[in-house]
Amino acid sequence: MTTIRVGHLYPDYLNIYADRGNMAVLAWRAAQRGHRVEVTGIGPGERVAAGEFDLLYVGGGQDREQALIAPDIAAKAEGLRAAFEDGAAMLGVCGGYQLLGRFYRDRAGAELPGCGLLPLHTVAGERRMIGDVLLECELDPGDRQTLAGFENHAGRTHLDEGAEPLGRVVHGFGNDGESGYEGCRAGRIIGTYLHGPLFPRNPWLADWLLSQALAHRLGGDPPELEPLEDGLEAEAHGVSAARARDRGGRF
Ligand code: GLN
Numbered sequence: 513m514t515t516i517r518v519g520h521l522y523p524d525y526l527n528i529y530a531d532r533g534n535m536a537v538l539a540w541r542a543a544q545r546g547h548r549v550e551v552t553g554i555g556p557g558e559r560v561a562a563g564e565f566d567l568l569y570v571g572g573g574q575d576r577e578q579a580l581i582a583p584d585i586a587a588k589a590e591g592l593r594a595a596f597e598d599g600a601a602m603l604g605v606c607g608g609y610q611l612l613g614r615f616y617r618d619r620a621g622a623e624l625p626g627c628g629l630l631p632l633h634t635v636a637g638e639r640r641m642i643g644d645v646l647l648e649c650e651l652d653p654g655d656r657q658t659l660a661g662f663e664n665h666a667g668r669t670h671l672d673e674g675a676e677p678l679g680r681v682v683h684g685f686g687n688d689g690e691s692g693y694e695g696c697r698a699g700r701i702i703g704t705y706l707h708g709p710l711f712p713r714n715p716w717l718a719d720w721l722l723s724q725a726l727a728h729r730l731g732g733d734p735p736e737l738e739p740l741e742d743g744l745e746a747e748a749h750g751v752s753a754a755r756a757r758d759r760g761g762r763f
Contacts, residue, residue: 513546513547513548514547514548514726514729514730515547515548515549515550515729516542516547516548516549516550516566516567516722516725516726516729517550517552517564517565517566517567517729518535518538518549518550518551518552518565518566518567518568518569518725519552519554519560519564519565519567519568519569520532520535520551520552520553520554520568520569520570521554521560521568521569521570521585521608522554522555522556522570522571522573522581522584522585522608523553523555523571524553524555525556525573525577525580525581526570526571526572526573526577526578526581526607526608527571527572527573528571528572528573528574528606528607528707529572529662529664529707529708530708530709531571531572531605531606531608531707531708531710532571533708533709533711533712534569534571534603534605534709534710534711534712534718535549535551535569537711537712537715537718538567538711538718538721538722539551541711541715541718541719541722541737541740542722544738544740545722545737545738547722547726552565554568556580556581556584557584559588559591560588560591560592560595561591561594561595562591562594562595562597562598562600563595563598564595565595565600566600566601566725566726566728566729567600567601567602567603567721567722567724567725567728568592568595568600568601568602568603569602569603569604569608570585570602570603570604570605570608570609570611570612571605571606571607571608572605572606572607572608572609572707573606573607573608574607575607575618575619575636577607578607578610578611578616578618578624579618579622579624581611582611582616582624582625582626583625585611585625585626585627586625586626586627586628588627589627589628589629592627592629593627593629596629596699596700596701598728599700599727599728600700600725600728601700601701601702601721601724601725601728602629602700602701602702603701603702603703603704603721604630604701604702604703604704605703605704605705605706605707605710606663606664606665606704606705606706606707608703609630609669609695609696609703609704609705610626610634610665610667610669611624611626611627612626612627612629612630612696612701612703613626613628613629613630613631613632613633613634613669613696613703614626614628614632614633615633615634616633616634616635616636616667617633617634617635617636618636619636619666629698629701630675630696630698630701630703631671631672631674631675631696631698632669632670632671632672632675632696632703633669633670634667634668634669634670635667635668635670636666636667636668637666637667637668638666639666640664640665640666641663641664641665641666641684641685641689641705642663642664643662643663643684643685643756643759644660644661644662644663644683644684644752644753644755644756644759645659645660645661645662645663645681645683645684645685645686645694645705645706645756646658646659646660646681646682646683646684646752646753646756646757647659647660647678647679647680647681647682647684647686647694647695647706648679648680648682649678649679649680650679651697651720652720657714657716657717658682658749658753659678659679659704659706659714659717660706660713660714660749660752660753660756661704661705661706661707661708661709661710661713661714661752662706662707662708662752663684663685663686663705663706663707664707665705668687668688668689669687669688669696669705670687670688671687671691671693671696675696675698676696676697676698677691677693677694677695677696677697678693678694678695678696678697678702678703678704679693679694679695680692680693680694681693681694682756683756683757683759684756684759686705687705694706700721700724700728702717702721709748712745712748713745713748713749713752714745714749715740715742715745719737720734722737723735723736723737
């Protein structure tokens with residue numbers, strides 16, 4: 513049995529749409545493979561150092577919560593970067609995704625600093641981008657997967673030239689409603705606008721992150737995880753994907 517150490521950043525601030533539930537799924541899927549997930553909340557003013565966590569997670573929040581957290585996450589940038597260079601995995605969702613970039617400029621024009629781990633920035637637009645989304649991803653060459661979820665954001669995220677998106681938008685808005693891409697991936701870091709039941713609907717992504725976290729914990733390549741039944745999860749994915757399809761094209 514391996515204990516996977518998860519650092520949950522700002523659970524009291526960035527947790528809309530039950531983003532917290534992703535941690536429950538992660539723990540359950542680890543337990544099915546005989547491992548243990550230990551989740552530690554990391555609040556404002558607390559430090560993050562390399563080697564302490566195998567996976568870091570930051571959920572979504574509205575502009576108000578983001579404004580409270582932005583200076584703190586910017587102050588943690590050095591520790592977070594050291595954790596990634598050491599091989600820890602990370603997931604940022606929506607408001608958390610935006611704060612993994614360099615900055616988020618809100619509707620009033622205020623620039624909230626991010627930690628700059630992902631090569632991107634975000635600027636709030638007039639119209640909110642809301643609805644079900646379907647993406648096509650290929651995190652490992654040859655391993656194509658679909659990701660289904662729900663987005664609700666005013667921010668338009670612009671990836672730097674050459675940055676890798678998480679996936680191609682099949683239905684929905686994605687990063688900015690124009691590029692045809694959603695999210696960002698840099699090594700073991702994933703950022704996405706897909707909220708709430710991200711892991712319950714897309715267990716392959718939970719397993720991908722688990723396996724990256726295990727690789728950090730144990731050294732070596734990410735291990736293959738024994739497949740689980742996942743009948744209910746496939747149904748949940750199907751319902752969400754169908755809703756995204758019904759919504760039709762983009763913008
Ligand atoms: N500031 C964000 C936006 O509206 C975050 C939204 C969210 O996390 N739901 O773009």
